[in-house]
Amino acid sequence: GENVEQHPSTLSVQEGDSAVIKCTYSDSASNYFPWYKQELGKGPQLIIDIRSNVGEKKDQRIAVTLNKTAKHFSLHITETQPEDSAVYFCAASGNTGNQFYFGTGTSLTVIP
Amino acid sequence: DTAVSQTPKYLVTQMGNDKSIKCEQNLGHDTMYWYKQDSKKFLKIMFSYNNKELIINETVPNRFSPKSPDKAHLNLHINSLELGDSAVYFCASSPDYYEKLFFGSGTQLSVL
Numbered sequence: 001g002e003n004v005e006q007h008p009s010t011l012s013v014q015e016g017d018s019a020v021i022k023c024t025y026s027d028s029a030s031n032y033f034p035w036y037k038q039e040l041g042k043g044p045q046l047i048i049d050i051r052s053n054v055g056e057k058k059d060q061r062i063a064v065t066l067n068k069t070a071k072h073f074s075l076h077i078t079e080t081q082p083e084d085s086a087v088y089f090c091a092a093s094g095n096t097g098n099q100f101y102f103g104t105g106t107s108l109t110v111i112p
Numbered sequence: 113d114t115a116v117s118q119t120p121k122y123l124v125t126q127m128g129n130d131k132s133i134k135c136e137q138n139l140g141h142d143t144m145y146w147y148k149q150d151s152k153k154f155l156k157i158m159f160s161y162n163n164k165e166l167i168i169n170e171t172v173p174n175r176f177s178p179k180s181p182d183k184a185h186l187n188l189h190i191n192s193l194e195l196g197d198s199a200v201y202f203c204a205s206s207p208d209y210y211e212k213l214f215f216g217s218g219t220q221l222s223v224l
Contacts, residue, residue: 036213042218043216043217044213089155093210102154104152105154
């Protein structure tokens with residue numbers, strides 16, 4: 001099965017700086033890579049996703065990049081704000097659609 | 113209107129009891145899920161279900177059972193609760209298997 005590793009587990013940045021979270025996956029058949037943000041006391045919320053036929057996707061201050069050859073994908077948050085503080089999860093999903101593997105999460109703290 | 117709602121938000125109970133958590137989605141999605149999030153924030157799939165197929169994670173004890181009265185509801189029944197069942201349980205739904213999951217706000221279960 002798929003194995004998704006996520007780093008770092010915790011990340012602190014100053015407000016206005018950029019934050020980068022990285023994930024690797026093992027199954028070359030995986031073709032869908034979403035990122036979720038979980039705020040305290042809430043459920044995970046989809047913030048951006050990318051498919052394997054695309055190398056990069058951007059939505060305002062967040063972007064995701066995918067390197068299929070190396071089997072890794074990253075979340076980039078620019079101009080961080082205190083409200084970006086949360087736990088972020090990457091995930092990978094395969095062709096068969098019958099499984100969805102989450103990374104172990106990154107706790108991001110943006111220091112005002 | 114809340115897209116995926118689950119009740120109760122908090123559930124405190126004694127070992128050995130039987131309890132249920134309710135979930136409803138108003139998004140018209142075909143697929144629903146139950147996830148367990150442990151104290152280290154790891155998200156583990158328990159069940160995925162649409163009107164045709166129930167897929168059970170084989171590591172889930174058979175004390176846990178999903179019940180779906182209709183496409184918009186997927187309730188979770190737990191028999192003979194154990195201390196190790198303490199966790200946050202999330203319901204989710206998606207338009208297709210493992211694509212763009214929408215999560216509820218979670219049920220914090222504490223077994224004493």
